[in-house]
Amino acid sequence: MSELLNFKVFEGYSADQLLDLCTSGEIIVSKHKQLLYQMGQKADSFGIVLSGAYKLSRPNPNGEDTIVHFSTPGDIIAAFIMAQPSPIYPVSSYAMGPSRFLKIPREVFLQKWKSQTDLIFKIQGLLSTRIGSLQTQKTLLKAPLSAKIAFLLIDILNKYEGDESTLPLPLTRKEIADSLGASVESVIRIMSDWSKKGIIETQDQQIKVLKLDKIIEEMSATSS
Amino acid sequence: MSELLNFKVFEGYSADQLLDLCTSGEIIVSKHKQLLYQMGQKADSFGIVLSGAYKLSRPNPNGEDTIVHFSTPGDIIAAFIMAQPSPIYPVSSYAMGPSRFLKIPREVFLQKWKSQTDLIFKIQGLLSTRIGSLQTQKTLLKAPLSAKIAFLLIDILNKYEGDESTLPLPLTRKEIADSLGASVESVIRIMSDWSKKGIIETQDQQIKVLKLDKIIEEMSATSS
DNA sequence: CGCCTCTTTGAGCTCAATCAAGGTGTGTGG
DNA sequence: CCACACACCTTGATTGAGCTCAAAGAGGCG
Numbered sequence: 001m002s003e004l005l006n007f008k009v010f011e012g013y014s015a016d017q018l019l020d021l022c023t024s025g026e027i028i029v030s031k032h033k034q035l036l037y038q039m040g041q042k043a044d045s046f047g048i049v050l051s052g053a054y055k056l057s058r059p060n061p062n063g064e065d066t067i068v069h070f071s072t073p074g075d076i077i078a079a080f081i082m083a084q085p086s087p088i089y090p091v092s093s094y095a096m097g098p099s100r101f102l103k104i105p106r107e108v109f110l111q112k113w114k115s116q117t118d119l120i121f122k123i124q125g126l127l128s129t130r131i132g133s134l135q136t137q138k139t140l141l142k143a144p145l146s147a148k149i150a151f152l153l154i155d156i157l158n159k160y161e162g163d164e165s166t167l168p169l170p171l172t173r174k175e176i177a178d179s180l181g182a183s184v185e186s187v188i189r190i191m192s193d194w195s196k197k198g199i200i201e202t203q204d205q206q207i208k209v210l211k212l213d214k215i216i217e218e219m220s221a222t223s224s
Numbered sequence: 225m226s227e228l229l230n231f232k233v234f235e236g237y238s239a240d241q242l243l244d245l246c247t248s249g250e251i252i253v254s255k256h257k258q259l260l261y262q263m264g265q266k267a268d269s270f271g272i273v274l275s276g277a278y279k280l281s282r283p284n285p286n287g288e289d290t291i292v293h294f295s296t297p298g299d300i301i302a303a304f305i306m307a308q309p310s311p312i313y314p315v316s317s318y319a320m321g322p323s324r325f326l327k328i329p330r331e332v333f334l335q336k337w338k339s340q341t342d343l344i345f346k347i348q349g350l351l352s353t354r355i356g357s358l359q360t361q362k363t364l365l366k367a368p369l370s371a372k373i374a375f376l377l378i379d380i381l382n383k384y385e386g387d388e389s390t391l392p393l394p395l396t397r398k399e400i401a402d403s404l405g406a407s408v409e410s411v412i413r414i415m416s417d418w419s420k421k422g423i424i425e426t427q428d429q430q431i432k433v434l435k436l437d438k439i440i441e442e443m444s445a446t447s448s
Numbered sequence: 449c450g451c452c453t454c455t456t457t458g459a460g461c462t463c464a465a466t467c468a469a470g471g472t473g474t475g476t477g478g
Numbered sequence: 479c480c481a482c483a484c485a486c487c488t489t490g491a492t493t494g495a496g497c498t499c500a501a502a503g504a505g506g507c508g
């Protein structure tokens with residue numbers, strides 16, 4: 001459980017303090033595609049992604065799911081709605097590959113977390129990052145699809161602490177499409193092209209970026 | 225100054241307490257299009273929109289500005305970055321029509337606001353609304369442009385306390401386009417159509433929604 | 449071994465972008 | 479006070495990026 005100490009949110013906390021914060025905490029082990037939280041349900045717990053990843057999604061007008069966020073280890077899910085009078089999960093969360101999640105009851109938040117000013121601001125920092133990312137995506141609305149894919153890959157890579165070039169989560173083309181509001185086919189066409197050019201490599205839904213500079217170029221380039 | 229008491233964020237606060245929170249506060253009167261905060265600059269103050277409106281924008285890869293948020297009275301600008309070590313404004317803010325803004329130094333936030341747990345969570349509530357709105361916009365990515373415009377108008381109307389049907393801010397077609405990542409011409413085509421059908425009415429950049437139900441229909445309708 | 453998910457490729461079509469041109473109102477400097 | 483620039487709105491014609499539809503191969507799993 002001391003793996004928590006590594007996460008930025010808990011910087012400056014001792015093991016004892018953490019233990020107290022995680023009172024009644026329970027480790028949830030999820031299988032690929034398993035539902036963690038259902039949108040619309042009463043939110044009586046929140047928690048932290050320990051390993052693997054979860055995707056947060058909401059249905060669009062066609063009934064398909066749009067992915068609004070990828071939560072990787074260290075990310076806190078649903079904490080910022082805990083302070084509301086009777087919170088409801090605003091999105092659904094599904095595991096991407098085998099994942100683990102430390103689930104903490106809402107009462108613990110209200111009793112122990114709420115008063116930790118520093119912690120609250122750390123969480124607010126995460127939120128702020130998320131808004132930033134959503135805003136950047138908005139500025140890319142008029143950019144070609146290739147730029148959007150490029151940004152998404154880099155955004156996920158950046159979140160990952162180490163500077164590995166392999167994305168830390170299994171990501172299907174469909175998920176990329178659902179996250180960008182594009183069609184699977186279009187995503188495939190662009191990424192196949194990149195594969196041929198040796199810019200990326202895919203094995204078993206593990207995407208590896210070989211030439212980061214080329215991808216960045218892709219974001220601004222007008223040409224093919 | 226007691227106009228602050230009406231805003232939801234300050235629910236439950238007495239006039240005296242507010243006066244203390246707003247120590248060293250200064251009322252900024254902005255003219256149309258005037259810059260309030262410049263993206264990238266050191267953030268040494270934050271504040272509350274008193275009247276009028278401000279648009280928050282960021283440049284897109286083409287150098288044009290994309291509007292990421294419309295701030296109406298009661299909205300708090302830049303508060304959630306105040307707790308960061310050396311904050312930088314993440315977006316630029318421009319007045320939309322004559323507006324007033326209560327500007328408060330960062331030190332006051334650190335000294336007086338930060339410790340007011342309730343207040344912090346009220347602000348987090350605003351943030352959370354903003355994320356929700358950005359996420360909804362993301363789910364509309366694949367929807368036709370008319371649905372996006374319809375949602376934008378309704379979103380702005382909803383924020384407005386009273387159930388007036390006139391948008392509380394001067395909104396040009398260009399601004400709508402910049403907010404949705406669309407072209408001005410396309411926005412005009414759709415809105416002209418609505419005007420002809422008597423669904424909306426525009427006078428001097430004041431948009432009035434006459435048939436709310438028709439607009440909502442527009443969001444789901446497949447037909448014209 | 450049939451079913452399901454994921455990936456791939458091709459063909460055709462459509463929505464909205466772009467380009468072009470013109471109209472109106474407002475502020476501004478000569 | 480006029481003319482000129484500028485911001486905003488409008489309409490039409492053309493074009494293209496990306497969507498839809500269709501068909502098929504490749505694992506993986508019960």
